[in-house]
Amino acid sequence: MDLKTRFAAVILTIILLAAASLKADESLKEAHEFLLAANPDALLKYEETLKKSADPSLAAEYAYALAYFGLGESALFNIDRALIMSPANPAVRFYLSEILKVAGIEDTGEIAACGRPKWLKRPLALESLKLAFDYGEEENFFDDVNLLMSQKRYAEAAALFARAPSEFRKKARFWRGWAITLDKLGAQKSAAAKVEKDIELSKNQVHKETARRYAEELLSRPSAGCAGKPKKRLKGRYLAYLGGNISGGDGRTVYNANMRLGKFISERMDISANLGYTGGYASGDYNGITIGAAARCNAPLKNTPFNATLAGKIERVPATSDNLSVIVSPGLSWFTRQGSLDTYLDIPLSGPYSGSPANLAVYFAGRL
Numbered sequence: 001m002d003l004k005t006r007f008a009a010v011i012l013t014i015i016l017l018a019a020a021s022l023k024a025d026e027s028l029k030e031a032h033e034f035l036l037a038a039n040p041d042a043l044l045k046y047e048e049t050l051k052k053s054a055d056p057s058l059a060a061e062y063a064y065a066l067a068y069f070g071l072g073e074s075a076l077f078n079i080d081r082a083l084i085m086s087p088a089n090p091a092v093r094f095y096l097s098e099i100l101k102v103a104g105i106e107d108t109g110e111i112a113a114c115g116r117p118k119w120l121k122r123p124l125a126l127e128s129l130k131l132a133f134d135y136g137e138e139e140n141f142f143d144d145v146n147l148l149m150s151q152k153r154y155a156e157a158a159a160l161f162a163r164a165p166s167e168f169r170k171k172a173r174f175w176r177g178w179a180i181t182l183d184k185l186g187a188q189k190s191a192a193a194k195v196e197k198d199i200e201l202s203k204n205q206v207h208k209e210t211a212r213r214y215a216e217e218l219l220s221r222p223s224a225g226c227a228g229k230p231k232k233r234l235k236g237r238y239l240a241y242l243g244g245n246i247s248g249g250d251g252r253t254v255y256n257a258n259m260r261l262g263k264f265i266s267e268r269m270d271i272s273a274n275l276g277y278t279g280g281y282a283s284g285d286y287n288g289i290t291i292g293a294a295a296r297c298n299a300p301l302k303n304t305p306f307n308a309t310l311a312g313k314i315e316r317v318p319a320t321s322d323n324l325s326v327i328v329s330p331g332l333s334w335f336t337r338q339g340s341l342d343t344y345l346d347i348p349l350s351g352p353y354s355g356s357p358a359n360l361a362v363y364f365a366g367r368l
Contacts (some may be wrong), residue, residue, distance in 0.1 A: 016063050026056070030258065032119050043069065050301060052268070054088035061117075064124070067099045072129030075099055076156040083185075084152050091117050093186070096155060100185075102126040103155070104162030111187050133160060138168055145177060154184040172201040176211070183218060192218040237264040239272060254280035256292070266273040269297045278318055288318035292325075298333060307333045317351060325351030327360075 007055025027049040034042035046062040063078035079099050082092045097111040116123060135141050141164065148157040176239040179194035195215040199208050240259040244257035256279070261273025278289035298307040311329040318331050331344035 004106075008059060012368070027052075031065070035068065035124070038068075040069055054085075054300075056082045057088055057091035057095075057117075059085065059196060060089070060103045061093040064095040064098060067102060067126050067129060068124050070130060072103070072131050072159075073156075075129065076103065076131075076159055077153070080153040080155045083155065087186075096185070098123055098126060099129070100155065100158065103131075103159035105158055105182075105187075105190075111185060129159065131159060131163065133163075134247070135165055138171075141168060142173070145181075149177075149184075152184075154181050157181045158185060168202070172203075173205075174199045175201065179214075188221050190220040192229060238262065239264070239270060252258075252282065254278070260294070262294070268299065269295065272297045274313070274315060285319070285320040286318050290315055290317045292316060296329075308344070309333050315351075318351070319352035322351055322354070325353060327351075328355075 023224070027045050031042050031045035031049060034040075034045055036178075043062075044063050046058075046065055048050045050062060050316075060082035063075045066078060067071075067075035068320040076099065076123055079092075079096050083091070083096065086092055093111055094116050098110065099180070104339065108181045123246060126151045141160070142327070145157045145160055156364045157183045161181060164174065175194045175197035179198060180193040182188075182191035182194060192215045192343060195211050196216065199215070202208050202211065239260070239262045241258070241260035243259075246253060246255045248254070256276060258270050258274065258276035260274050262270050264270045272294050274290070274292045274294055277288070278290065281287050281289045292313060294311060294313040296297050296309060296311040309329075309331045312330070313324045313325075313327045313329070315327075316323050327346050328349060329344040329346045331342060333343070341364070344361045346361060348354050348356055348358075
């Protein structure tokens with residue numbers, strides 16, 4: 001296979017992977033269109049997109065759609081799932097606010113954070129959520145909400161508190177539990193109001209003093225939402241890398257430095273520019289600037305925490321001849337909330353390294 005054929009094969013592979021990664025974006029766009037048109041097929045589109053994405057804001061958006069079509073319990077389950085993944089995410093908090101409004105929570109303004117997403121011109125008219133919960137005995141109710149709270153399912157717990165019968169509200173512990181739930185959701189002012197009811201109904205003076213300090217701390221704590229105009233930020237997700245090495249041998253020191261800057265053009269594809277410099281070789285042909293571009297795509301492997309990845313890199317490297325280096329890098333990545341563990345097999349297709357054994361590389365990536 002000659003250089004041109006190899007180059008074309010790499011470019012074609014990257015284009016095909018890019019098309020696959022953008023398919024999820026197309027499904028999400030269709031989900032938006034169906035949801036705005038009140039078409040229940042929107043739920044199928046969201047489910048299709050969620051199979052290819054772990055984005056917490058998408059899980060929250062799916063919960064919002066479930067609430068719109070009257071699936072209250074599923075909506076609360078999914079908004080809690082999104083909160084566990086990313087509790088401070090502005091989009092997640094907007095959808096949480098809208099869902100809690102129709103779950104019986106009166107004051108959700110402080111939960112809403114920075115406002116609705118751009119694709120949603122105006123909030124949807126959600127109907128009151130229907131919950132198939134049998135309140136029955138008071139002790140069973142408290143057992144259930146305590147279990148939900150231990151699982152960090154605070155939205156569902158708050159909805160059950162909001163709809164509890166009047167006889168349950170005569171106990172101080174009811175208001176105490178509701179206050180803690182709202183506090184966990186970021187509604188400090190609403191939680192403080194519930195603490196006041198706890199103080200009013202409690203007969204234990206020590207508890208009253210503790211609860212009073214808790215209420216004061218809630219009111220003094222800064223709101224979880226956005227205060228004033230949000231700061232301007234670079235939009236999207238970016239990536240950056242800076243590294244190098246120095247090695248010695250035969251009385252000579254060889255060194256190189258490399259940097260990479262890039263951006264995610266979709267959740268599953270990023271592109272970047274590479275720049276480096278190598279020096280110290282006896283032959284000046286091997287010293288000089290390296291410059292090029294790279295792209296990477298990933299796709300989830302079903303029923304595993306791993307993603308299959310494929311990267312391609314094209315660079316001009318210092319060499320006596322054949323300076324155009326083309327490398328493909330299939331690999332495996334394990335993504336976590338803090339970053340990722342990436343393993344790649346770098347396979348040179350052309351350039352001065354063509355014919356060399358594949359190189360195994362392992363990277364740890366983190367989020368700032």
